[in-house]
Amino acid sequence: xxxxxxxxxxxxxxxxxxxxxxxxxxxxxxxxxxxxxxxxxxxxxxxxxxxxxxxxxxxxxxxxxxxxxxxxxxxxxxxxxxxxxxxxxxxxxxxxxxxxxxxxxxxxxxxxxxxxxxxxxxxxxxxxxxxxxxxxxxxxxxxxxxxxxxxxxxxxxxxxxxxxxxxxxxxxxxxxxxxxxxxxx
Numbered sequence: 001x002x003x004x005x006x007x008x009x010x011x012x013x014x015x016x017x018x019x020x021x022x023x024x025x026x027x028x029x030x031x032x033x034x035x036x037x038x039x040x041x042x043x044x045x046x047x048x049x050x051x052x053x054x055x056x057x058x059x060x061x062x063x064x065x066x067x068x069x070x071x072x073x074x075x076x077x078x079x080x081x082x083x084x085x086x087x088x089x090x091x092x093x094x095x096x097x098x099x100x101x102x103x104x105x106x107x108x109x110x111x112x113x114x115x116x117x118x119x120x121x122x123x124x125x126x127x128x129x130x131x132x133x134x135x136x137x138x139x140x141x142x143x144x145x146x147x148x149x150x151x152x153x154x155x156x157x158x159x160x161x162x163x164x165x166x167x168x169x170x171x172x173x174x175x176x177x178x179x180x181x182x183x184x185x
Contacts, residue, residue, distance in 0.1 A: 009097055012089070020090075023080075024083070038065075067131065082116075088112050092110075101174075121161060128154070
């Protein structure tokens, strides 16, 4: 049992590291496309996404840059929050490896993960409200498919947030009990 616990902790340590590396690459890609649209006087990858695939925006370069910039900002916020969550999970794994379960350090990490998860949900909702109506203006079928995908993703994020909240409450209660036991003795 102890061996499988160690293997799982090592596996999740590496997995979170790989995810963090992926978020760094995704962030660099978003910044590249954002800068590319101004340096090359060309529309960015996201503008191609809106104009060429969905035919949602009239070919005004300024409108395309606005939506591209908005999309990049939303993606960078989500990417940075995922990076922070993975970093906090790695710190909690290190704490669990040491055998320190219910500590103020782990409670702070959980609180930061809660804030980051709520931020991801908020930015995903903003994307759902601000960007997808533009897609719906011209292609209602494709819009409903994309909107349903995003709604399912937001529901999964709400589920993660709910689980994280329960774990936070358990850690908080356990930390309080631990503190009461230490002061009683």
